Amino acid sequence: MRKLSLPEIAESRLRPEAALEAERFPIIALLDDIRSLHNVGAMFRTADAVRLQEMILCGFTGTPPRKEIDKTALGASESVPWRYEKSAGEAVAQLKKRGVRIIALEHTAESRPHWDQKVEFPACLVVGNEVFGVNEEVLALADEAIEIPMFGVKHSLNVSVAFGIAIYELMRQYEASNFAKK
Amino acid sequence: MRKLSLPEIAESRLRPEAALEAERFPIIALLDDIRSLHNVGAMFRTADAVRLQEMILCGFTGTPPRKEIDKTALGASESVPWRYEKSAGEAVAQLKKRGVRIIALEHTAESRPHWDQKVEFPACLVVGNEVFGVNEEVLALADEAIEIPMFGVKHSLNVSVAFGIAIYELMRQYEASNFAKK
Numbered sequence: 001m002r003k004l005s006l007p008e009i010a011e012s013r014l015r016p017e018a019a020l021e022a023e024r025f026p027i028i029a030l031l032d033d034i035r036s037l038h039n040v041g042a043m044f045r046t047a048d049a050v051r052l053q054e055m056i057l058c059g060f061t062g063t064p065p066r067k068e069i070d071k072t073a074l075g076a077s078e079s080v081p082w083r084y085e086k087s088a089g090e091a092v093a094q095l096k097k098r099g100v101r102i103i104a105l106e107h108t109a110e111s112r113p114h115w116d117q118k119v120e121f122p123a124c125l126v127v128g129n130e131v132f133g134v135n136e137e138v139l140a141l142a143d144e145a146i147e148i149p150m151f152g153v154k155h156s157l158n159v160s161v162a163f164g165i166a167i168y169e170l171m172r173q174y175e176a177s178n179f180a181k182k
Numbered sequence: 183m184r185k186l187s188l189p190e191i192a193e194s195r196l197r198p199e200a201a202l203e204a205e206r207f208p209i210i211a212l213l214d215d216i217r218s219l220h221n222v223g224a225m226f227r228t229a230d231a232v233r234l235q236e237m238i239l240c241g242f243t244g245t246p247p248r249k250e251i252d253k254t255a256l257g258a259s260e261s262v263p264w265r266y267e268k269s270a271g272e273a274v275a276q277l278k279k280r281g282v283r284i285i286a287l288e289h290t291a292e293s294r295p296h297w298d299q300k301v302e303f304p305a306c307l308v309v310g311n312e313v314f315g316v317n318e319e320v321l322a323l324a325d326e327a328i329e330i331p332m333f334g335v336k337h338s339l340n341v342s343v344a345f346g347i348a349i350y351e352l353m354r355q356y357e358a359s360n361f362a363k364k
Contacts, residue, residue, distance in 0.1 A: 134186035
């Protein structure tokens, strides 16, 4: 198999100057009380890859520009629309009024495996603090809760890895449903 | 929705003392020339979560015990069987003799989206260096190449995030095929 060169890969990517005007997928991400700026940066990099509609940064989640965010985002915070909202609960309530489905990534009594949850779009994936998870106020507003099935010893995945897995499952379903419509 | 408490979550997890004797899924991961120990640790944490058969660390990939690995692995290097093999090419050749399918995570002229590639088990997911990817010698031995579809500006995802997405797609397919058999 022939590896693609960097220029070949670049050719199939969105041009930076077109990023903020490009059509975006009907997926939003809300990050609440994320402690680690490296995690925020890694999630920006993933958000760029799936061309999210927007990132909403809430609570004490750090916001660009920050050196530690850019270390893992590698510039992706410039190609993803984002805004800061102090209260995740209020941000979620506004999204719900616009008809956005709220999907919390959290271990709850009703959570379904991410690969079994049929997602309706537009959807917003909510992730919470690295230790405490999605806060109760936001959870009460969620339409669904999903969890990444865990078969090992540890309680949880790194939040930016879990975010990547969950958001790509949303994309997989979005692409599949769009393909079905064609 | 009621959030699960840590003891409730712990109840559904593998007990640490049972980890190395437990039945494991027929998925292997091979990490070649991974530069960042934090990335190695994060991949161990994910490997624990999917109860991989084993991790094979090759080339200049750092091996436990290392403080920087454990910072992100959070102890997961103790619940995942692993070994070091200097040459990824030789390790892959041995796996192929045992009938393991080799799946390279790499942008190649023939790569398919990870969500479209039907996986046969046992399978080994190969990831390569953060900048240079899977090396040509190993790529020549791969049965399949998969890539995570990218819709944004950046060339690639963080390797530990990409690893998480790809390995959970393997698990999703494994679970689906096992469920179909029941």
